[in-house]
Amino acid sequence: MDDTKTMQASDHAHYLHPFTDHKALGERGVRVMVRGEGIYLWDSEGKKILDGMSGLWCVNLGYGRHSISKAVFEQMETLPFYNSFFNTTNVPAVKLAEKLARIAPPGFEHVFFTGSGSEANDTNVRMVRRYWDLKGQPQRHTIISRFNAYHGSTMAGASLGGMEGMHAQGGLPIPGIVHIRQPNYLEAGRGMSEDEFGIEAASWLEEKILDVGPEKVAAFIGEPIQGAGGVVIPPSTYWPEIQRICDKYGILIIADEVITGFGRTGQMFASELFGIKPDLITFAKGVTSGYIPLGGVLVGERVAEVLIGQGGEFAHGFTYSGHPVACAAALESIRILEEEKIVQRVREDTGPYLAQRFATLSDHPLVGYANSCGFVAGLNLVRRKGPTIHGHEYFDPKLEVGMVCRGYMFNNGMIMRAVGDRMIIAPPLIMTRGQIDEMVALIRRCLDDTYADLKQRGWM
Ligand SMILES: Cc1ncc(COP(=O)(O)O)c(CNc2cccc(C(=O)O)c2)c1O
Helix, strand or coil: CCCHHHHHHHHHHHCCCCCCCHHHHHHHCCCCEEEEEECEEEECCCCEEECCCHHHHCCCCCECCHHHHHHHHHHHHHCCCCCCCCCCCCHHHHHHHHHHHHHCCCCEEEEEEECCHHHHHHHHHHHHHHHHHHCCCCCCCEEEEECCCCCCCCHHHHHHCCCHHHHCCCCCCCCCEEEECCCCHHHHCCCCCHHHHHHHHHHHHHHHHHHHCHHHEEEEEECCCECCCCCECCCCCHHHHHHHHHHHHCCEEEEECCCCCCCCCCCCCHHHHHCCCCCEEEECHHHHCCCCCCEEEEEEHHHHHHHHHCCCCCCCCCCCCCCHHHHHHHHHHHHHHHHCCHHHHHHHHHHHHHHHHHHHHHHCCCEEEEEEECCEEEEEECCECCCCCCCCECCCHHHCHHHHHHHHHHHCCECCEEECCEEEECCCCCCCHHHHHHHHHHHHHHHHHHHHHHHHHCCC
């Protein structure tokens, strides 16, 4: 393998990275990841790094799962590709569709496969509009989402998302997609209990429905927990109230479980945890533990029976829909999840343990708020702590303190994601209690280094 400098130069010369300022990356020099084993990564300099983000929320089973590689290799050798158009299917696709129907929440017997989460959400837009056409209500066209949501980077996925920086590039959102405020208690719950805020935040949906006109609304889409938006865990009262409002107006619910699906919250799907009865469930990432790109939509019976019963041809799909090798990887990933009882372990043992250990970081002078759900957690860096979580003093966002902290993470051999000044983790679900202790100690050390640095700069 070329040395790091050679790789960095070649990378800069040829490779445009996603969500990256290419020039700035060239000045910094890219980090070359070369190997993974369990919860650890190694870069081209031989540095060992604890992967607190499971790659990108997806390597739920950790690295080095040779049985997945073996399943992929064997499928590659047998049938590396065939399409699912023109009345054809393939064995792994059939087997995976059957498996997903079995492990999905009740009422989901059908799946539509895609190559990514973005494509799955594009599928949702076309599917819900097709559903309402077939129901004789074609004017039900509008989909309601949330600001600061993330639903992908295709035209529809980025439009469903609520990231204003993405909308500013490319004239988004596309017509028929509108947004309401997110259920972020820290940001908007001052003066209310969490339960009261959950009801208040859900009421913003009913306001928007009445503003648009109930007869024009097709669906509401939401992540049970907003991930890329900074791990926004809604109050427990939020989703049941969302469900009540959608039921009241007959609006379809899309639960985007690209991050929360396949065990991350201690349930196979977080919809079960939050009391959501969705009509469609988006999945990707953890379905193959990130080893091979695969996404899709679990289609609930309310939509399936119309799409199948009345629909004729649903004119939508992708070359790699039902890709045999990706489906083989998913089948083995789900088999491991079940055989090692990983979801149950997250629910009953390591998830509660992570919550308890992560919460101890709240005593750090830099940490104003730390919360978690299963194996996803976040903490807010504050300049000065107030008497309550709504009384903290924050840093000027222009200082990018989160990125300062993230820099110390890498130096100390740990990966956390910085969303503004909120530091988040979504580690592999296979972590042991001992590894959770190791990770929390590493995070504490990074907070100490960041604190000393900010003091030295005079920012605290
Ligand atoms: C909830 C959700 N829905 C859809 C997507 C899109 O999936 P694809 O990327 O496979 O098209 C995602 C993806 N989530 C995602 C993707 C890229 C970066 C980050 C980040 O946290 O920086 C998060 C996601 O988190």
